[in-house]
Amino acid sequence: xxxxxxxxxxxxxILDGGAPPGSVVLLAGESGAGAREFLYTSAAMNSLARxxxxxxxxxxxxxxxxxxLPEAVHYLSFTAGRGPIxxxxxxxxxxxxxxxxxxxxxxxxLSAEYFQLSPIPRDWYEDETASITDLxxxxxxxxxxxAFGDYLSANAEGSLVxxxxxxxxVSMVSGxxxxxxxxxxxxxxxxxxxxxxxxxxxxxxxxxITDREFGALTxxxxxxxxxxWESGGSKRARTMFVREFRGVLSRLEAENIVRFExxxxxxGFDISDVRKIR
Numbered sequence: 447x448x449x450x451x452x453x454x455x456x457x458x459x460i461l462d463g464g465a466p467p468g469s470v471v472l473l474a475g476e477s478g479a480g481a482r483e484f485l486y487t488s489a490a491m492n493s494l495a496r497x498x499x500x501x502x503x504x505x506x507x508x509x510x511x512x513x514x515l516p517e518a519v520h521y522l523s524f525t526a527g528r529g530p531i532x533x534x535x536x537x538x539x540x541x542x543x544x545x546x547x548x549x550x551x552x553x554x555x556l557s558a559e560y561f562q563l564s565p566i567p568r569d570w571y572e573d574e575t576a577s578i579t580d581l582x583x584x585x586x587x588x589x590x591x592x593a594f595g596d597y598l599s600a601n602a603e604g605s606l607v608x609x610x611x612x613x614x615x616v617s618m619v620s621g622x623x624x625x626x627x628x629x630x631x632x633x634x635x636x637x638x639x640x641x642x643x644x645x646x647x648x649x650x651x652x653x654x655i656t657d658r659e660f661g662a663l664t665x666x667x668x669x670x671x672x673x674x675w676e677s678g679g680s681k682r683a684r685t686m687f688v689r690e691f692r693g694v695l696s697r698l699e700a701e702n703i704v705r706f707e708x709x710x711x712x713x714g715f716d717i718s719d720v721r722k723i724r
Contacts, residue, residue: 447466447467447512448463448467448512448513448514449461449462449463449464449465449466449467449510449512449513449514450463450464450465450466450467450469450513450514450515450516450606450644450645451463451464451491451492451509451510451513451515452464452465452484452488452645453487453488453489453490453491453492453506453714454484454487454488454491454714454715454716454717455506455507455716456716456717457706457717458509458510458513459510460697460698460701460703460717460720461694461697462510462512462697463509463510463511463512463513464510464513464645465645465669465691465694466693466694467643467644467645468639468640468641468642468643468644468668469639469645469646469668469669469691470632470635470636470639470646470648470667470668470669471645471646471647471648471667471668471669471670471671471691472648472650472663472664472667472669472670472671473485473647473648473649473650473671473673474650474651474652474660474663474664474670474671474672474673474689475651475652475672475673475674475686476651476652476653476673476674476675477651477653478675479673479674479675479684479685480673480684480686480708480710480715481649481650481651481671481673482534482538482610482649483538483710483714483715484647484671484673484686484715485608485610485647485649486534486535486538486539486714486715487538487539487713487714487715487716488606488608488647489519489521489535489547489551489606489608490535490539490543490544490547490548490551490714491505491506491543491547491713491714492515492516492519492606493519493547493548493549493550493551494506494543494546494547494550495509495515496515496550497546497547497549497550498546498547501542501543501546505539505543505712505713505714506713516604516605516606516644516645517603517604517605517644518552518601518604518605518606519550519551519552519605519606519608520551520552520553520554520597520601520602520605520606520607520608521551521552521553521554521607521608521610522553522554522556522594522597522598522607522608522609522610523553523554523555523556523557523610523611524556524557524560524590524594524610524611524614524615525556525557525560525561525571525614526555526557526610527553527555527557528548528553528555531553531610532544532548535548538710538714538715539712539713539714540712540713543712543713543714552601554597556590556593556594557571557572558571558572559588559589559590559593559594560590560614591627591631594631595631595634598635598638599638602638602639602642602644602646603641603642603643603644604642604643604644605642605644605645606644606645606646606647607644607645607646607647608647608649609646609647609648609649610649611648611649611650611651612628612632612648612649612650612663613649613650613651613654613655615628616654616655616659625659625662626662629659629662629663629665629666630666632648632663632666632667633666635648635666636666636667636668639668648663648667650663652672664689664690668691668692669688669690669691669692669694669695670688670689670690670691671686671687671688671689671691672686672687672688672689673685673686673708674686683707684707684708684709684710685705685706685707685708686705686706686708686717687704687705687706701722702722702723703720703721703722704721704722704723705720705721706719706720706721707719707720707721
């Protein structure tokens with residue numbers, strides 16, 4: 447079976463190419479511990495492979511045997527558009543990667559659907575302030591979860607999809623939306639992803655949800671990469687471990703790998719060392 451690369455060279459090599467097609471992977475972690483940087487790197491590197499082969503070879507290298515690139519890269523955000531995300535990517539990796547890759551990434555900004563029922567002024571999340579006539583003609587946007595699902599149904603097949611982030615949905619949990627609805631959407635996503643045959647990465651900040659909510663998300667996803675800060679003496683280090691991932695975790699266990707030490711450099715998120723059972 448061919449794999450879809452995560453876009454993190456050393457990880458893809460260890461996993462014989464990346465993730466099995468049809469996977470939904472939760473990127474869960476503490477603030478700044480590397481989950482967001484992993485998401486940015488995955489989107490950029492998979493796009494760079496098509497946009498600029500020389501740059502891809504310089505910063506990533508050769509694709510592992512048995513790996514195939516996704517047919518397209520889609521980035522969905524509930525609260526931000528192309529501009530802010532592009533700027534954030536520039537904080538994670540060098541500009542030449544971002545400039546080359548960004549044109550190959552399809553962005554879907556769900557801000558309008560997300561904020562429509564909030565007290566936030568429309569001109570804060572729309573490109574142009576709409577007139578009264580425009581508002582009357584347009585009506586209200588569809589529900590954010592419906593818009594989210596419609597976009598995936600139309601575009602996710604064979605693709606890498608980056609979802610930023612489930613944490614934003616926490617504030618929607620109220621009278622009309624319950625946490626169980628969000629977990630159910632993720633379970634439905636896992637079922638659909640198997641048919642689509644792509645790779646879906648879902649970002650979540652564990653500082654913003656309870657242990658019970660995190661458990662529900664972990665159960666709903668096919669795999670979970672957990673990112674954390676560790677202190678050793680006077681230094682702090684970013685680490686990542688695979689909490690659960692059917693079809694992948696067994697490979698790590700066979701090599702006695704228990705945790706990855708990670709870093710952020712010019713090429714984005716990367717693995718700097720592998721901890722094994724001694």
